[in-house]
Structures are given as C-alpha cells and as structure tokens.
Amino acid sequence: MQSDVDGQTLLERLRQLGLALADGQLKRQAYHLAVLGLLRQRLACSRVSLWRFDGSAPALRLICRASLSEAGEDELLGQTLEQGQFQLYFAQLAREGVFACADTAQEPALAALQAVYLQPQGVRALMDVSFAVNGRLYGVLCCEQQGVARAWTRREIGLLLRFGRMVSLQLVRVLPEEFSRGAVPLDGFEPSAS
Numbered sequence: 753m754q755s756d757v758d759g760q761t762l763l764e765r766l767r768q769l770g771l772a773l774a775d776g777q778l779k780r781q782a783y784h785l786a787v788l789g790l791l792r793q794r795l796a797c798s799r800v801s802l803w804r805f806d807g808s809a810p811a812l813r814l815i816c817r818a819s820l821s822e823a824g825e826d827e828l829l830g831q832t833l834e835q836g837q838f839q840l841y842f843a844q845l846a847r848e849g850v851f852a853c854a855d856t857a858q859e860p861a862l863a864a865l866q867a868v869y870l871q872p873q874g875v876r877a878l879m880d881v882s883f884a885v886n887g888r889l890y891g892v893l894c895c896e897q898q899g900v901a902r903a904w905t906r907r908e909i910g911l912l913l914r915f916g917r918m919v920s921l922q923l924v925r926v927l928p929e930e931f932s933r934g935a936v937p938l939d940g941f942e943p944s945a946s
Contacts, residue, residue, distance in 0.1 A: 762794045763914060770922035780927075784818035785825055787919060791895065792820055795908060797879075798898040801828050804891040810835060814842075814892065821898075828873075837864050845882050846889055852879040852909050855901040877902035879909065881916035885924050893919065 769786050772778040778786065784802050792800045799821035806813045812835040819828035835842075840861045845851045853859045854877050856870050869875070877897035883890040893916050895904075 758794060762790055762911070763918060765790055766915060766918050766922075770918070770925075773922060774926050781818060785820060788818055788820040788825075791893070791912075791915060794911070795879075795895055797895045797902075798822065799828075799896045801894045801896070802891060803833075803894060805889060807835075814838065817891070831869075833865070833869060837868050839864070841865060845880060845892070849884065850879070850881050850909055850913055852904045853877060854903040874898040876900055877904070879904045879912060881912050883916060883920040883923075885920055890920065890923075 766787065769778065769783055769790070773780070773783040788800045788802060799819060801819035802817045803814045804817050806815050814833045816828040816831040819826055821827060841851065841864075844861055851861075853862065856862050856875055856878060857866070862870060873896070875896045875898055877900070879895045881893050883892065893912065895912065
C-alpha cells in the first residue's frame with residue numbers, strides 16, 4: 753500500500769513541476785532534470801533519461817535531451833541512436849507504448865543495440881515508455897539498471913506509463929509547436945521486410 757501512496761505523491765510532485773514549467777518558473781532543462789530526479793528516486797534505478805525523435809523514416813534518430821544517474825546529470829546528453837540500430841526495439845515500443853526488459857543480454861529485440869549502446873553503458877535491464885501526442889510519437893522516457901538484471905514489477909510499469917503520459921501532456925501544453933514539428937507517425941518504426 754505504501755507504493756500506491758508514494759506513486760500518488762510522485763504524480764502530484766510531477767504536476768507541480770508542470771505548473772512551474774508553464775509559469776516560466778522552470779526552464780526546460782531544469783524541468784527535464786527535476787522530472788528525471790523524481791523518477792529515479794521513486795524507481796531506485798541506476799539511470800533515467802529523456803530522448804526525442806528527430807528526422808523522418810527511414811532516417812530517424814533518437815537524441816538524448818537529459819539524463820540523470822549516480823554519476824551525475826547529462827552524461828548521455830546528445831547521445832544519438834540511428835533508426836537502423838533500434839528498429840525492432842522501437843517498433844515494439846511504438847505498438848505497445850512500453851518496453852520492459854529484465855535482462856538486455858537475452859532480448860532479441862535489443863541485439864542491434866548491444867555493441868552500440870547497451871554494453872558500453874553497462875545496461876542490463878531497461879524499462880521505457882514512449883511519448884505519444886495525437887497518435888504520433890515524440891520521445892521516450894528511459895529507466896535503466898546498470899550492471900545487474902532487474903525484473904520490473906507491474907506496479908512500476910504502470911507508474912511509468914502514467915508518469916510518461918503526464919510528462920507528455922505537460923510538455924505539449926508548453927511547447928505545442930515543437931510537438932507538432934517533432935512527432936513521428938507510429939508506422940515510422942515498423943521493421944522493413946528485407
């Protein structure tokens with residue numbers, strides 16, 4: 753029961769951050785880092801990050817806009833993943849809205865990301881949700897466990913989904929033109945039939 757209370761408190765704190773962003777009390781990057789701090793503290797994971805899609809299929813890129821870990825903030829800032837590296841993974845994320853993996857070394861959808869991102873970053877488990885606005889993807893909230901596998905609970909997955917929806921609504925209210933320019937059709941991630 754304590755987790756439900758903590759989850760409600762987390763969502764209320766997120767609501768307050770959204771109001772501060774809308775009122776101009778917080779700049780965008782400060783908002784990003786505060787949001788990630790809430791999420792990392794609640795889920796007790798190694799690192800959390802916020803990524804945004806850029807470009808168009810078949811040359812989409814995913815760019816890290818903010819990250820927070822034990823090592824500090826923004827260590828992944830600017831990191832870019834090309835569509836060819838993440839096509840299977842994001843096709844699944846686009847279809848389901850969430851991708852939770854207890855052991856990245858055992859997940860076929862992540863095979864292309866192993867050498868490029870997961871192994872160099874020491875990521876053994878991840879749980880991600882996509883930002884969708886009006887049926888178009890905008891970005892991803894990513895939770896990672898480094899060094900060890902981790903089974904994400906249904907409660908954690910549900911909380912991250914609610915959290916991701918709230919973040920996307922807050923951002924679209926403050927940055928509507930950016931969302932309309934940067935959103936990607938869901939079919940931009942379907943694997944090619946080669």
